[in-house]
Amino acid sequence: MRGFLAKQCKPLYNELSLNRKGELPMETMGSLRRTNYCGEVSMSNVGQEMTVCGSIARARDKGGIIFADLRDTTGILQLVFDEDTPKDVFAKAESLKSEYVVICRGLLRERAAKTTKIATGDVELYVSELRILSEAQTPPFEIRDDINVNDDLRLRYRYLDLRRPSMHEPIVLRSKIMQIIRSYFCDNHFTEIETPTLIKSTPEGARDYLVPSRVQPGHFYALPQSPQLYKQILMLSGFDRYFQIARCYRDEDLRADRQPEFTQVDEEMSFVNEDDIMTINEGLIKRLWKEMLGVDVQTPFVRMPWDEAMGRFGSDKPDTRFGLEIVDVTDIFDGTEFKPFAAVLEQGGSIRAINAKGLAGKLTRKHIDKLGEVAKTYGAKGLAFSRLTEEGTSSSFEKFLTEEEKAALYKAMELETGDVLLIVSDADWVKACTALGQVRLEIGRKYGLIDPDKFNFLWVVDFPLFEWDDETQRYYAVHHPFTSPKLEDVQYLDSDPGRVRANAYDFVCNGTEIGGGSIRIHDSKLQEKMFELLGFTPEEAQKRFGFLMNAFKYGAPPHGGLAFGFDRLCSLFGGSESIRDYIAFPKNNAGRDVMLDAPGYIDQTQLDELYLELRKPEE
Secondary structure (H helix, E strand, C coil), X not given: CHHHHHHHXXXXXXXXXCCXXXXXXXXXXXXXXXXXXXXXXXXXXXXXXXXXXXXXXEEEECCCCEXXXXXXXXXXXXXXXXXXXXXXXXXXXXXXXXXXXXXXXXEEEECXXXXXXXXXXXXXXXXXXXXXXXXXXXXXXXXXXXXXXXXXXXXXXXXXXXXXXXXXXXXHHHHXXXXXXXXXXXXXXXXECCCCCCECCCCCCCECCEXXXXXXXXXXXXXXXCCHHHHHHHHHCCCCEEEEEEEEECECCCEXXXXXXXXXXXXXXXXXXXXXXXXXXXXXXXHHHHHHHCCCCCCCCEEEXXXXXXXXXXXXXXXXXXXXXXXXXXXXXXXXXXXXXXXXXXXXXXXXXXXXCCCCCCCCHHHHHHHHHHHHHCXXXXXXXXXXXXXXXXXXXXXXXXXXXXXXXXXXXXXXXXXXXXXXXXXXXXXXXXXXXXXXXXXXXXXXXXXXXXXXXXXXXXXXXXXXXXXXXXXXXXXXXXXXXXXXXXXXXXXXXXXXXXXXXXXXXXXXXXXXXXXXXXXXXXXXXXXXXXXXXHHHHHHHHHHHHHHHCCCCCCEEEEEEEHHHHHHHHHCCCCHHHHCCCCCCCCCCECCCCECCCCCHXXXXXXXXXXXXXXX
């Protein structure tokens, strides 16, 4: 049988494989096999014969001598061909162009003209055998780091963009972080368990991505926004400690740190409280920073209540690497005749201020006006200011104050010549603090107040359990419906739900929320009360979450967990504001995969199989 197939296939093989000259159009590796990686050779290897392979980064014909930079996943090594090189090898070297894929053998020698631009700048490979495995067309952009290329073009040719060292390295970094995380959890008795990707839609948060079922017409799966329900079920299944590096999906508007599909480090533990969860995760951070950066992180981390974070920094993920803290100056203006402040106080509002210490020379009126626009973007009606210079004080409001109010304000804010005072007032203290917090961050970034080499870690705790929405006239869960209230606040669930604090915690580094979690509700009666307060009827709660509520009836251990945004964690180590650089094949800002041209239309046959009919969107 084999002989028959060989006889039948040989003519076809010859017909397809021979070019017009009767030669094979492309070489194979033959007996050559890689012995070394380009970026891992050094002076200690000089005098050794070795075989390397990769892509040609660039080739330079100097007339009688040819240099070519060979790139593989570890780095670049210079290849050399000269008059002593075998003629057939030299002839091939003359044809080398950018991105040709080759394998070659030669002798590693010390480089005459050394360079520090590449890690292997002390050595070069004198090539004696060369095979061109694949030729390449001229790419749509140069495969080097110092270029400016349109983002969509880079994403369309992502496989080329990833060849650049600056794009290759983040993906390798991602892999290393993932290995450390897996090792840490396994060392701490966690079981890695995969949870389903096709699940039931339980909308409470971002929109779900939906998947129609062919075998169950009219029914839909949802892609998981997180493994939340499954990991709680696993605790009820007796696994005690679970983790997963999980793919998650949310149909929401995109930005630099958001993708429609993303990865999170998911974990859950039984018979624990929030201290146990924070401690185990502080250990993970300690190991990551030590192994990735060589930095010894001091634990335990600061724990800051949510209302303190908002009050001092105007953010539930405060950047504590610099000062400019917010000060509550409301009491100073009790009984004031300055109408804007008086109107806010009549509504039970708040007046907050920051002192941009010593920045009067940089913060001109023009710059202050721009900061006012920032404040308005976050809901403030305006930004009051006083600018104290050697020439005098310019202010948008001081002439309307009494001398007593002015003196008390200066004392509270420790104002002196060279400072700039910025004030936001609002009926909602959270809105006032948020707007001023964004002004604070803008000043910190613009005037170099933030040390980029510093890492400040903290836990933000004691979040509100609910937030009220005026439009729908109902409460929503700040985190999710399975978050436990603080036991001492359970008494207020019926009388004052807005007062109830969540047994939840967010992990923050340098003003970025890296992870968050909570102690879960494990009592079925308390879970039913939670659903009731969130506006679910008993029938709706049973329909959406009945499987979990029923599971509670068979005994549920106290449990809690946390999830890290893995892509954000990678970008923190890599020093980039965008998570996109750390995802091999990300979507663009419109949520499209421009390399595969997805999402795309499907044909009518597929629609018919799914019993779906398309409707044109309204203009």
